Amino acid sequence: MWVSVVLGQDGWSVTYTPQSICALRGSTVDLACSYTYPSGRVTTTLWFTKWETGVEPEYLGQDPEYASHVEYRGDKEKDCTLRITDLRERDSATYRFRLLTDQERGTYTGKLGVTLSVTGLQVKVTGGLRYKTLTCSTTCTLTDNPTYIWYKNGQRLDESTSPQYKDPVSSNYIDGYSCAVKGQEDLHSPAVCVRGQDCSRVTYTKRTICVLKGSTVDISCTYVGFNRVKSSLWFSPKQRASWTNMSTPEDLTRDPGYAGRVEYARRERGMYEGHTTLRITDLREEDSAEYRFTFKTENIEWGHSFPGTTLSVTDLQVMVTPAAAGQRTLTCSTTCTLTDNPNPTYIWYKNGQIVTEKTSPYSVLHNAVDSYCCVVKGHEDLSSPAVCEYSTTAQNST
Incomplete structure (x- = not known):
């Protein structure tokens, strides 16, 4: 249900919209969120699912279970939206947001949070011997009133806002049926045989x-x-x-x-x-x-x-961002998360020589004459272009 929940006192508040979400396994979801605070400057923002009494909660991005598929899309002013990609059933949980400021007692948590339920699609077959009723089934009610698409033997049949297929189907043992949600057709259900398993x-x-x-x-x-x-x-x-x-x-x-x-x-x-x-x-x-x-x-x-x-x-690109005085942070970037290596080890080259292996961004001292490139360990022959750390492309010497 699309309901905002506001929790607040003395100028503090966290607003979750909605309070609960049901989403498909493999999809991407945004946990929309906004916040207010009375004064000062926000120093830390974090989302979490587990919180033990007396212990500071751990940010999801530091949890190996989430590290490769959560992205904080908010800011340190008012937006606290969290994006979770490639959803899994085990991501079903209540997610809460917490912020810290530079003021005394400058900590606040939106305690009710957002409850996320993750489901797959399954075709349920019911009815008598001659005719069957097909229903595109989920373990929770999908958010946003989806439109369902039906396939017979891999051929698109029809679409409807009802999860139940419009007509009873004949118990023809050759035919296999599958369903999907419009806009997320790649997340379709497994094909189900109307009678038995030999279709x-x-x-x-x-x-x-x-x-x-x-x-x-x-x-x-x-x-x-x-x-x-x-x-x-x-x-x-x-x-x-x-x-x-x-x-x-x-x-x-x-x-x-x-x-x-x-x-x-x-x-x-x-x-x-x-x-x-x-x-x-x-x-x-x-x-x-x-x-x-x-x-x-x-x-x-x-x-x-x-x-x-x-x-x-995807190719590899070296991204250069300012860091502490006299330093730059280098990130080996891809346009998608590598399927067989979601948390890769990167090998970094400086002026054509290997300098380090890291799973995280690489900090370097500012030196206008040095060039850097990166490779994914195990794919050393597939290098990024070399980049000077003041972000001008250099000649690749690897």
């Missing part, structure tokens, strides 16, 4: 992947065809404009933009099911796209509209 379906190993430019990525899924699979391919909707027929996906291996960089690995588990992997090498930033798998049997073609895996390709 067609595709299940992607990962919904999103972030990797370094120049590296190699494997995108994989499992598939089941009720009858023998006759043909299959991987494709990207981003390439639709280059297809001969825009309604018929074309195999990535035939796309000139991927020439020599794409290969498939397929492992069958009998006649009707298997595991397939799309490998893309020498990744480029323009490879950032959604990738989908489709197959044909004698009875069906797995739909082209079923969401697949979204790939983000």
Whole structure:
């Protein structure tokens, strides 16, 4: 329910809007918050979920469980919004905000907080032998009155504000159904068979992947065809404009933009099911796209509209910010959190020589002639451009 809760006394207040949120696993949520204080200057702001009596609470950003997917988007004046990305069920908790000022007794906590519940989507099948009722089920009521989208054998069917599919469906054992929330189609439910477990379906190993430019990525899924699979391919909707027929996906291996960089690995588990992997090498930033798998049997073609895996390709950049007098802080930056290494160790080079390995930003003394670059440990061949620490790009000597 979208309700603001204001807790305050003597000029102190913290306002949470709303008081409770239900969000999908894998999504991003903003815990909107504002605050006031009577006087002085704000020195510290922090969000926390655990607080023992007599012990200062720990900021979420310092908790390894949260470090890679929380971001404080507020300021030290009035905004205290917290963003949490890639939500997990274990993120379900009550979140509270605390601020400290430079005044005596200048500490205040908004004690009621925001209660966050994280849920996945599941298709529930009910009804008799001939016809079934499908419901897109969650463990809490999603915030913002979502619109639900339905898929049958990977093909988009319909959308509705009701979590229940509009018509009863026939108990056809071939058909598999899945649901999603509009605007978050990549967070769809697993495909569910109307009767038993032997229907067609595709299940992607990962919904999103972030990797370094120049590296190699494997995108994989499992598939089941009720009858023998006759043909299959991987494709990207981003390439639709280059297809001969825009309604018929074309195999990535035939796309000139991927020439020599794409290969498939397929492992069958009998006649009707298997595991397939799309490998893309020498990744480029323009490879950032959604990738989908489709197959044909004698009875069906797995739909082209079923969401697949979204790939983000990032380079490394050295960000330079002022620090204490005579110092600069260097941060090795990416545009997304690396999937297989969310808290990487960075190797830093100064004038082409290794100087340190760190998981956190690197502080250096101001010297206009020095240049720095960084790499992710394990990917030493994929360096950032070299940067002079007064933030002018230098020649890379590594």
